[in-house]
Amino acid sequence: MKYFGSGHGACPGCGLPIAVKTVLNALDGKVFAVNSTGCLEIISSQYGKNAWGVPYIHSLFENAAGVAAGVEAALRAMKRKDEGYVVVFAGDGATADIGIGTLSGAFDRNHDILYICLDNEAYQNTGHQQSGLTPPGESTTTTPAGKVLPGKVGRKKDMLSIAVAHGIPYVASSSVGYVSDIRRKVKKAVKFEGAKYIQIHSPCVTGWGIDGSIAIKVARLAVETGLYPLVEYEYGKLTSVRKIKDRKPVEEYLKLQRRFRHLFTHEKGKEMIKLLQRFADENAERYGLDLKKE
Amino acid sequence: MKKVVRGFYSVAYSVKLCRPNVICAYPITPQTEIVENLAAMYANGELGEAEYITAESEFGAASILVGASAAGARVFTATCSQGLILMSEVLFNAAGMRLPIVLVNTNRALSAPLSIWNDHQDSMAMRDAGIMQVYVENNQEAHDMIPQAYKVAENKKVLLPFMVCMDGYKLTHAYEPVDLLEQEMVDSFLPPYEPAAYMTTKKPLAFGCYAPPHIYMEFRVAMQQAMERAKDVMLDVFKEWAEVSGRDWGGHITVDFPDSKIFVVAMGSVVGLLRKVVEELRNEGLSVGLIKIRTFRPFPVEEMREALKDAEKVIVLDRSVSFGYEGPVSIELKSAIYGYSSAEIYSFAVGLGGRDMPKDFLAKIIRDVGEGKEKPGFAFKGYQEFEEVIP
Numbered sequence A: 001m002k003y004f005g006s007g008h009g010a011c012p013g014c015g016l017p018i019a020v021k022t023v024l025n026a027l028d029g030k031v032f033a034v035n036s037t038g039c040l041e042i043i044s045s046q047y048g049k050n051a052w053g054v055p056y057i058h059s060l061f062e063n064a065a066g067v068a069a070g071v072e073a074a075l076r077a078m079k080r081k082d083e084g085y086v087v088v089f090a091g092d093g094a095t096a097d098i099g100i101g102t103l104s105g106a107f108d109r110n111h112d113i114l115y116i117c118l119d120n121e122a123y124q125n126t127g128h129q130q131s132g133l134t135p136p137g138e139s140t141t142t143t144p145a146g147k148v149l150p151g152k153v154g155r156k157k158d159m160l161s162i163a164v165a166h167g168i169p170y171v172a173s174s175s176v177g178y179v180s181d182i183r184r185k186v187k188k189a190v191k192f193e194g195a196k197y198i199q200i201h202s203p204c205v206t207g208w209g210i211d212g213s214i215a216i217k218v219a220r221l222a223v224e225t226g227l228y229p230l231v232e233y234e235y236g237k238l239t240s241v242r243k244i245k246d247r248k249p250v251e252e253y254l255k256l257q258r259r260f261r262h263l264f265t266h267e268k269g270k271e272m273i274k275l276l277q278r279f280a281d282e283n284a285e286r287y288g289l290d291l292k293k294e
Numbered sequence B: 001m002k003k004v005v006r007g008f009y010s011v012a013y014s015v016k017l018c019r020p021n022v023i024c025a026y027p028i029t030p031q032t033e034i035v036e037n038l039a040a041m042y043a044n045g046e047l048g049e050a051e052y053i054t055a056e057s058e059f060g061a062a063s064i065l066v067g068a069s070a071a072g073a074r075v076f077t078a079t080c081s082q083g084l085i086l087m088s089e090v091l092f093n094a095a096g097m098r099l100p101i102v103l104v105n106t107n108r109a110l111s112a113p114l115s116i117w118n119d120h121q122d123s124m125a126m127r128d129a130g131i132m133q134v135y136v137e138n139n140q141e142a143h144d145m146i147p148q149a150y151k152v153a154e155n156k157k158v159l160l161p162f163m164v165c166m167d168g169y170k171l172t173h174a175y176e177p178v179d180l181l182e183q184e185m186v187d188s189f190l191p192p193y194e195p196a197a198y199m200t201t202k203k204p205l206a207f208g209c210y211a212p213p214h215i216y217m218e219f220r221v222a223m224q225q226a227m228e229r230a231k232d233v234m235l236d237v238f239k240e241w242a243e244v245s246g247r248d249w250g251g252h253i254t255v256d257f258p259d260s261k262i263f264v265v266a267m268g269s270v271v272g273l274l275r276k277v278v279e280e281l282r283n284e285g286l287s288v289g290l291i292k293i294r295t296f297r298p299f300p301v302e303e304m305r306e307a308l309k310d311a312e313k314v315i316v317l318d319r320s321v322s323f324g325y326e327g328p329v330s331i332e333l334k335s336a337i338y339g340y341s342s343a344e345i346y347s348f349a350v351g352l353g354g355r356d357m358p359k360d361f362l363a364k365i366i367r368d369v370g371e372g373k374e375k376p377g378f379a380f381k382g383y384q385e386f387e388e389v390i391p
């Protein structure tokens, strides 16, 4: 790989390198990469083992959007915009929790950047602690399933709506289970001038407790159950939705992963699964996910 | 061209003449008027090709400048107090990435209690960050320091952020006659920024790599070496400035009456008043001199050793406190002259949170030390006795 080398140290089956390579290739490497602290940074940017074939910067955990805004402003001021696209690669924690301030600022000012949120649904780099994008029912090290609690209580923050509410031109979700979908959305996104947000569901083999060989299958099941709808907004309007032929029950997705396994034995597990099914149903309703049988 | 202007304008005007590519800040009293003036210049098309960005916070502003600087831009911000502390994580990072960001800190106290008035607690909290710090005495020095700050920071032997510290209100809002620089003069003194390394797709480089234990320490040693080199680079730049501007502000420290027995050491705007006080006390027959610290980082170790080698008593006037010990300037001065001077050190914290420091107050401190009425060590001066009531 030209733009993202094989020298990276990701766990086998990790979704991050797949997502990153797909994005960089879709843009023919014409990219200024801005990365937040997290798994991707650690697996790819060790001094002397840099895996990036594009200009790259990592500053802090919570300021990638700000740094990207600065890169973009500099390119604008110095008339170098045609050199490439400014692309953020940030984890779900960096995006939805600690970095949401600089993200909101960059979106509000509508900097010409593409913000890719690599959503592996927890702080994986630091050993699988919950983030705002951790779904309910997931057992993480800070929301462990215990005698009383069935894992995370609450919900997955609706980052897509938060992005849309900023009035930016393009917002989408995608998944490592569908690389052609990522490619298409990235190519489309950069056609818009202004801030673009794409949230990519990315399996984490260690955090999710899955074998690398089924990572793609699990990622696809998230979509096929309606838990991770693949959608697109242009200027605030929903413009496309990946339809699902026979939407599968959420159990099929949950049962393959250690992070949800307790739900099948825990006293409150049934309730939690019901809640997750409700969220999937609501997604189906909200986005019109189900392909209607005539 | 001499004009009576306020401190914030003298800074904003000088920044404009340095032709930054990206300016980004967040308002905080008493820095606000600096960025407002720059915003007005931007709105009027007076900043050339520069981008002026209104950040969502000081943390955001500093982050934006990290990106812009890494992409090869000359950048500027100003802040103080809560804003500087909010920036601190980014600023430590910027120094480690060796980005020559120039910022002005309009020194202001830290909360709690909330205070918008002047002391040095904010910039002192940043002294370990790897950022050069120069304290100015008046608005002409602030005005003159901006082009020099860029020239030092961008020197390939240095490549570290540079913070110009000017006392909030006392300078920022003071009207003073300032000889405003000419564009041609600044252009010939300060060439366009040529980064040693920057983000470009033509030659992809990685900034902010992580370093395991086998390599981390070397980067930190390199920062220290850059600081040490900065001492010489600064002296060259200060000297060149004196030649081209006709205003010689001196080196890392300035010493008035070097043969004195007693020395007062201070930084910032209070130095102007202290000059008058010292002169009067000398007329009374007291052997007292004055040392103005201009460069606090890198610390003028050799200069202090030389200046104080025969001193009998040194009075350090600190504008902040390292709680649990004493004033940071005093702490550093003591460690610098240890083994080189047998002077007694009188360390006083004064003027916290804008507490007035009138002439008589300063004169009394010095006179009391001269007359042996004070003991060496640390004390606060200029506060009312009180009893802390814990409900």
Ligand SMILES: Cc1ncc(C[n+]2csc(CCOP(=O)(O)OP(=O)(O)O)c2C)c(N)n1
Pocket: A036, A037, A038, A039, A040, A061, A062, A090, A091, A092, A093, A094, A095, A118, A120, A121, A122, A123, A124, A125, A126, A131
């Ligand atoms: C200010 C700050 N707080 C905490 C950390 C510790 N930390 C580093 S990465 C990380 C989690 C990253 O999570 P995410 O953004 O989801 O990325 P992932 O590793 O899961 O891909 C945390 C908590 C930090 N580096 N900086």
Ligand code: SF4
Pocket: A009, A010, A011, A013, A014, A015, A016, A039, A040, A043, A120, A124, A125, A203, A204, A205, A206, A207
């Ligand atoms: S811990 Fe998870 S996210 Fe991190 S490299 Fe491994 S699989 Fe990827």
Ligand SMILES: [Mg+2]
Pocket: A091, A092, A093, A118, A119, A120, A121, A122, A123, A124, A125, A131
């Ligand atoms: Mg994560």
